[in-house]
Amino acid sequence: MSGFIPFATGATPQARNPQRTYEKLLTASEALQLTGSGTANNIGTYQSLNTPSNNLSGIILTVGSVSVNSARYQINLRAGGSTIIVPDLHFQLTTTAYIKVRIPIKIAASTTLDIGVRSSASSGTCRVHAEGIIANSLDSPGFDNMEAVSVATGSTRPHATDIPNTDTWTDLIASTAHTYGAMLFSVGDNGSAPATGYRDEIAIGLWNGSSYDEIFTDYVNAQTSSPYVHGGNLALYEGNIPSGSKIGVKLNTASANSDNLRVGSYGFY
Numbered sequence: 429m430s431g432f433i434p435f436a437t438g439a440t441p442q443a444r445n446p447q448r449t450y451e452k453l454l455t456a457s458e459a460l461q462l463t464g465s466g467t468a469n470n471i472g473t474y475q476s477l478n479t480p481s482n483n484l485s486g487i488i489l490t491v492g493s494v495s496v497n498s499a500r501y502q503i504n505l506r507a508g509g510s511t512i513i514v515p516d517l518h519f520q521l522t523t524t525a526y527i528k529v530r531i532p533i534k535i536a537a538s539t540t541l542d543i544g545v546r547s548s549a550s551s552g553t554c555r556v557h558a559e560g561i562i563a564n565s566l567d568s569p570g571f572d573n574m575e576a577v578s579v580a581t582g583s584t585r586p587h588a589t590d591i592p593n594t595d596t597w598t599d600l601i602a603s604t605a606h607t608y609g610a611m612l613f614s615v616g617d618n619g620s621a622p623a624t625g626y627r628d629e630i631a632i633g634l635w636n637g638s639s640y641d642e643i644f645t646d647y648v649n650a651q652t653s654s655p656y657v658h659g660g661n662l663a664l665y666e667g668n669i670p671s672g673s674k675i676g677v678k679l680n681t682a683s684a685n686s687d688n689l690r691v692g693s694y695g696f697y
Contacts, residue, residue, distance in 0.1 A: 451559070459555035459557040460477075460557070462543065462544060469581070480536075480560050484535040486561040487561065490556065492527060497654040498549070500520050502584050509542070516692075574694055590618050591679060591690060597640045604669055610664060611694065617650075617655070618688045629645050630677060630680070632645070632665065669695070
């Protein structure tokens with residue numbers, strides 16, 4: 429079957445929908461348990477994943493079953509024993525919850541892969557499952573690089589800057605270092621319990637020279653018990669962000685208050 433669908437003679441053909449196949453990167457049926465360092469906010473021992481048999485255009489990580497409700501977690505995926513290709517991926521969850529995230533990063537066949545976690549709790553644990561997206565000649569090939577743009581590793585937070593719950597824009601990135609073909613955003617707390625539970629839309633904006641143009645939205649649930657931000661909100665924006673761009677974020681709220689959240693970001697290029 430052709431990869432293109434012509435609607436009429438002379439018409440511009442439409443690209444096909446993705447036709448992806450997958451490769452499991454774990455041998456065990458149960459998700460791999462990762463343990464952070466005995467010193468909080470430090471990466472623990474890396475655990476091996478299966479070496480992919482195929483070139484990959486991305487990887488799907490399912491993470492959860494954390495040991496401490498109130499803790500924050502960040503995962504590193506490493507290639508060849510030394511090169512971190514997925515840096516400081518942040519999430520917060522309850523002990524029974526899982527989240528899934530697609531990461532569009534290229535990985536060559538036969539690359540040795542291992543994975544580790546840091547936690548704000550000493551020796552905090554989580555479980556992870558990994559599935560590779562096999563590359564093909566027609567679908568998006570994935571990106572060569574992923575970088576953590578606004579992430580605070582010293583405290584295992586998504587970012588060091590508070591985002592107020594006031595329906596106003598806050599600068600998140602002063603100037604992007606590269607032209608990004610996609611960005612990933614993660615939401616977390618600032619360490620303080622919200623005064624009340626609430627649900628907000630999170631808006632990501634691109635500076636036009638005088639104000640922010642909203643380009644993408646996500647949704648977050650904040651609660652008064654740990655974890656204060658529930659779900660991880662690993663939202664993938666697949667669009668072009670030029671080098672040197674200024675990016676902002678705001679919480680679109682109907683009930684402004686004194687609460688703050690944090691938003692981390694990752695760029696693909």
